Amino acid sequence: MKKNLLKICTGIMSAVLLVGAFAGCSSSSSTTDNKTEDNAATDEAADGERTLVVGVPGTPKPYNYVNDSGELVGYEIDMLNAMAEKMNVKLDYQVTEFESMFAGLDAGRYDLIIGNISKKPEREEKYLFSTEPYFKNKIVLVTAKDNTDIKSIEDLGGKRVPAGSGRANALFMETYNEQHPDNPIDIQYTDADASAALVDLYNGRYDACIYNQTYVTGVMDEYGYEYNVYEIPNADEIEIPEAWILFSKDNTELRDEMDNALAEIKADDTLSEISVKYFGEDYVPKN
Numbered sequence: 001m002k003k004n005l006l007k008i009c010t011g012i013m014s015a016v017l018l019v020g021a022f023a024g025c026s027s028s029s030s031t032t033d034n035k036t037e038d039n040a041a042t043d044e045a046a047d048g049e050r051t052l053v054v055g056v057p058g059t060p061k062p063y064n065y066v067n068d069s070g071e072l073v074g075y076e077i078d079m080l081n082a083m084a085e086k087m088n089v090k091l092d093y094q095v096t097e098f099e100s101m102f103a104g105l106d107a108g109r110y111d112l113i114i115g116n117i118s119k120k121p122e123r124e125e126k127y128l129f130s131t132e133p134y135f136k137n138k139i140v141l142v143t144a145k146d147n148t149d150i151k152s153i154e155d156l157g158g159k160r161v162p163a164g165s166g167r168a169n170a171l172f173m174e175t176y177n178e179q180h181p182d183n184p185i186d187i188q189y190t191d192a193d194a195s196a197a198l199v200d201l202y203n204g205r206y207d208a209c210i211y212n213q214t215y216v217t218g219v220m221d222e223y224g225y226e227y228n229v230y231e232i233p234n235a236d237e238i239e240i241p242e243a244w245i246l247f248s249k250d251n252t253e254l255r256d257e258m259d260n261a262l263a264e265i266k267a268d269d270t271l272s273e274i275s276v277k278y279f280g281e282d283y284v285p286k287n
Helices: 002-046 075-087 098-106 121-126 168-179 194-202 213-223 252-267 270-279
Strands: 051-056 090-095 112-117 127-129 139-144 160-163 186-189 209-212 227-231 242-248
Touching (some): 051 075, 051 098, 075 090, 075 112, 075 270, 098 112, 098 242, 121 127, 139 213, 160 168, 160 194, 160 209, 168 186, 168 209, 194 209, 194 213, 242 252, 252 270
Parallel strands (some): 160 186
Antiparallel strands (some): 127 242, 139 209, 139 227
């Protein structure tokens, strides 16, 4: 009996020692894995690489859009990628609605937002703009080819003209209506991008459109549509169609970094080459 009891106790002690040995091995392996992860993070920091989260609307083409392969591309994307190389940072693009970009910046979800954003006083009070614009367009008046009644901005009183809320064309027409309260434009606010609105113009839904020249040229090239296109002589006095990068109000350090990178790709003509690639012309503002 005593011999059997001794055997049982010996077996239990052996099992305890064996479990302890395995536990020790497991603990050692976990510690090694953690060290490896810590080293990887340290190496990344040593390389100076960090990730900036960028809010983009994913429209309109060719500023930023998703191509047939599901890739986010466009003038603004190529520009930011070139700037990121200068800054030695990575970019994480987050596609969202245009108005939602501002809410995301407010909430700290994005480090910066971009999407052909123009200046307006209420935005300047709340956000930090890049010191210089990265794009300067030309606003034009567009009508269907068979429309001979509308040839200037003064002919738009009571006419249906689409605009995206907060977009350059909306700001243009809102300012115009403030200056001409007796003959206001009938602004048709829509979530449709410029391409869709110009197609709707072609199909008779609207009487005219006011868009950046690049939008109109893009639709004419893509669909083969013909329009009447008129320059607006005093357009710059009403709304200068420039595009800016936006940051949270207190993020001056990042703004200054990106200002420097933007200046570099302007100086070496990288940005001009990107503009010609997507628009066929150089729309980079000259200092």
